[in-house]
Amino acid sequence: MSSPVVYRTIREQIVEQLRNEVLSGEIAEGESLREQKLAARFGVSRGPIRDALLQLTQEGLLSAEPNRGVRVCGGPSLAIQPLVVETRRRIERFALETIFDRITAEDQRSLDEVLARFKTACERGDMKEVVERDLALHRWIVERVGDADLTAMWLQVIVRMRLRYTRHKSLLDSYREHKRIVDAVRKRDRAAALAALEANIV
Amino acid sequence: MSSPVVYRTIREQIVEQLRNEVLSGEIAEGESLREQKLAARFGVSRGPIRDALLQLTQEGLLSAEPNRGVRVCGGPSLAIQPLVVETRRRIERFALETIFDRITAEDQRSLDEVLARFKTACERGDMKEVVERDLALHRWIVERVGDADLTAMWLQVIVRMRLRYTRHKSLLDSYREHKRIVDAVRKRDRAAALAALEANIV
DNA sequence: CGATTGTAAATTGTTGACAATCTACAATCG
DNA sequence: CGATTGTAGATTGTCAACAATTTACAATCG
Numbered sequence A, B: 001m002s003s004p005v006v007y008r009t010i011r012e013q014i015v016e017q018l019r020n021e022v023l024s025g026e027i028a029e030g031e032s033l034r035e036q037k038l039a040a041r042f043g044v045s046r047g048p049i050r051d052a053l054l055q056l057t058q059e060g061l062l063s064a065e066p067n068r069g070v071r072v073c074g075g076p077s078l079a080i081q082p083l084v085v086e087t088r089r090r091i092e093r094f095a096l097e098t099i100f101d102r103i104t105a106e107d108q109r110s111l112d113e114v115l116a117r118f119k120t121a122c123e124r125g126d127m128k129e130v131v132e133r134d135l136a137l138h139r140w141i142v143e144r145v146g147d148a149d150l151t152a153m154w155l156q157v158i159v160r161m162r163l164r165y166t167r168h169k170s171l172l173d174s175y176r177e178h179k180r181i182v183d184a185v186r187k188r189d190r191a192a193a194l195a196a197l198e199a200n201i202v
Numbered sequence C: 001c002g003a004t005t006g007t008a009a010a011t012t013g014t015t016g017a018c019a020a021t022c023t024a025c026a027a028t029c030g
Numbered sequence D: 001c002g003a004t005t006g007t008a009g010a011t012t013g014t015c016a017a018c019a020a021t022t023t024a025c026a027a028t029c030g
Helices: A010-023 A035-042 A046-059 A081-102 A105-124 A127-144 A148-158 A171-186 A190-200 B010-023 B035-042 B046-059 B081-100 B105-124 B127-144 B148-158 B171-186 B190-200
Strands: A062-064 A070-072 B062-064 B070-072
Touching: A010 A035, A010 A046, A010 A127, A035 A046, A046 A062, A046 A070, A046 B046, A081 A127, A081 A148, A081 A190, A081 B081, A081 B148, A105 A127, A105 A171, A127 A148, A127 A171, A148 B081, A148 B148, A171 A190, B010 B035, B010 B046, B010 B127, B035 B046, B046 B062, B046 B070, B081 B127, B081 B148, B081 B190, B105 B127, B105 B171, B127 B148, B127 B171, B171 B190
Parallel strands: none
Antiparallel strands: A062 A070, B062 B070
């Protein structure tokens, strides 16, 4: 889980790069993405660009229309945030309950590592990385269940969630919330872990 | 909503055809789908086939691995069905509550029409069509909200749900459950509509 | 002067070809 | 005889080119 990412295709790399640029706001909402320009930028043919755009469209980050290209979606819908939050809570709660009794020492090390990276991101105050590392911890929990359907549902929910770091005085507050989760898992305190997890998802 | 479907691209057509074949079991679980064979079968180039396969992979029906093609996924995960059912219930309940006070006479006509089609399918006993028409009614409710994020989340849940018609003595029981929803909407009885909707999602 | 038509450029959708990777099987080795 | 290597065919990933559609702007019409 902490192994370096190995890319098998050009598309994977482009998907990840564009996804990060959209999520970080580097590419503005409403902006059109041009296949040919992106192909020139990445130095590849349009094929994998099209694939990447299609994937990100399916993921919910982009919005496509036949013959008219794709646009970056306006951020997640405000109207459904309560439903998104609740859904995410239930998915992650389900995941944590499912894996709780099978957490290994290696799992704990992975969690600690993911948490440490999150701490570093919070200390740096790099919002892009904070978001990435925050979600990485939650993703770790969901993926540990080993059910592709669960992971896929979670992903579709997470891209539609408006993360709110403004509720913290400092980003390290967010780190502490996550630490509470990881510590409770270490102590084998199920109730505390679940409570900490849910408290973090607002 | 009852207007005929107009395809803008070859891909759209292929997506729909393949999706139906997968959902109906015509293409068996675990079976590999070959781009070149499908291209020959549909009489088109591999491009739109690739696009269609990628889309269906993102939808959760297929499973892809770089350089190794795609396979039809084993049906929805059993382990997460309770979560799927609950999630779907909450999404649809949210949708019905949201639209309840803005149902127009035209909306009611659409609902009646969708319901009539479902009744016909149940009478015919054509399971493929039953499923399709069953979901069409629920989809109508969700889409009526007019929030793309909500619809997308619902779609990702619905493909992971194992529909259970075996709980009925007859398919017409399922029709009657749906009729209860539509009738309650007609009577403007919110509580009854919500109860009927949830009773149908098991 | 607003509406309509025509045209060129930009862009997407599709096609066919080549490169890269995988699979299956035969031949060789220890 | 099991393990390894080599080869051919199948298949996917990518590329470049052509066809189809859209966009933007100028010219023409009423």
